[in-house]
Amino acid sequence: MSERVAFIGLGVMGYPMAGHLAKKGGHQVTVYNRNSAKAEAWVKEYGGKSAPTPAAAAKDADFVFACVGDDPDVRAVTTGKDGAFSAMKPGAIFIDNTTASAVVARECHAAAKAKGLHFLDAPVSGGSAGAQNGVLTVMVGGDPEPYAKAEPVIRAYARMIALMGPSGAGQHTKMVNQICIAGIVQGMSEGFALAEKVGLDVAKVVEVISKGAAQSWQMDNRYKAMMEGKFEFGFAVDWMRKDLRVSLEQAREVGARLPLTALVDQFYGDVQQMGGGRYDTCSLILRLRDKK
């Protein structure tokens, strides 16, 4: 069924996600982007309309998607001036694909409820490749009823969609995902850096150990980039630091301890200082290598 949909935030993720909603989903999509040139480019590529504010984009939509940067951006496009909440129809559903805090998710959920709207936190994983191919994993927190309505629409850009629990549970799940990745990538970085120092053939090491207990998606898919030092792709260190910050804040709030996560967050700070803020997360190995 063709739905009236708005999409706010046409970044590396949002641009192709909105595209899948239009093309694969067959929905009528109105887009908003802070930099309007990108919105015009999107309309040229996919049809639909662009709007000058989140509110204008969201006005007639039954489903309003957003994929923006961080907590303040989520607030701006929802409850902020000219935010979507000021214009959305009663019963309309806001689906936030931003990776943000559970605090902002619950805040927006409550604000939406007060206005007769719905809010789902729905961060994604799968990176820019997953967004381009429309095969993202979507981790949703919120109420079952709007979830059931939104799920078929989300499917346009997702391979896996799951309701993880009440508001905030989508963000919590994404945190677990990022924390696991932090451990995997740092472990691999240390292992490979040692392998290089002792003169092992790292490709051969991976061939042998990736069949057993040391195997990971990161090992299978990132060791080549790590070996070749080609980091200009994938999921940026700057964003990973934001995700780890959100995780560390969450842990502090509930009294959980994340010692490795805290350390890896600092290590990513080293990579930023080396000029690698836009590099893929597997660039963590850089700080363990001797400078040439």
Add this chain to the structure above:
Amino acid sequence: MSERVAFIGLGVMGYPMAGHLAKKGGHQVTVYNRNSAKAEAWVKEYGGKSAPTPAAAAKDADFVFACVGDDPDVRAVTTGKDGAFSAMKPGAIFIDNTTASAVVARECHAAAKAKGLHFLDAPVSGGSAGAQNGVLTVMVGGDPEPYAKAEPVIRAYARMIALMGPSGAGQHTKMVNQICIAGIVQGMSEGFALAEKVGLDVAKVVEVISKGAAQSWQMDNRYKAMMEGKFEFGFAVDWMRKDLRVSLEQAREVGARLPLTALVDQFYGDVQQMGGGRYDTCSLILRLRDKK
């Protein structure tokens, strides 16, 4: 071809490995174990012979295997009093399946060479289940000629065997393996402990995130034990600490840094202090849980 084989050290790993050499490999196996009752039990189960010392076991063998505990044990059964090197035939090959240091591997390699013998460091991965099923991964360091001769014999208990480089390279590869595991398991422990604190259904979280960038063998195969708190199986924390110690010493020697590995090694010390020295390595989550 049936070979004359000796096997030194019938622990959790060695016992079934020697068994595969006898049964699957069809070799004539003479075993030695510090506790002779175990050697007698092995002979009862698999046939072959037992010997009172490593030297006596190794005397007539073309291939002498060992799977003992740590560096001092490797020295004891090779160059020590009544060690295998004192009795081995010229040209015979010692295959050390112990996870030990590259230093002891090279020491033994040199001592073997001086006596006209061969020494391969050949640590394994795959745990007790891999040993029981004869599907271990064997990472070998040493000279190509004895490797080529030993490879078909090793195959009795292995699914994958690879010559990784000169003497010590097998141990180096195993270190990389253990370092990667340390990162994976600590990351998972932090992620799951946070998930529990915020009230997520961890099984559902794993279902969702194990399809993507956070996936690992450890996640696929260990999350249940971690959730259920059943740690009396698998690869013991005590042994993991030994492997991490060896890795940390190696890194110090070559000027590599292993900050996460050093931290996780200490965390495993916490698990030991909690009485979990014999628990599987995934028990690392215990120290992040509140005491009940």
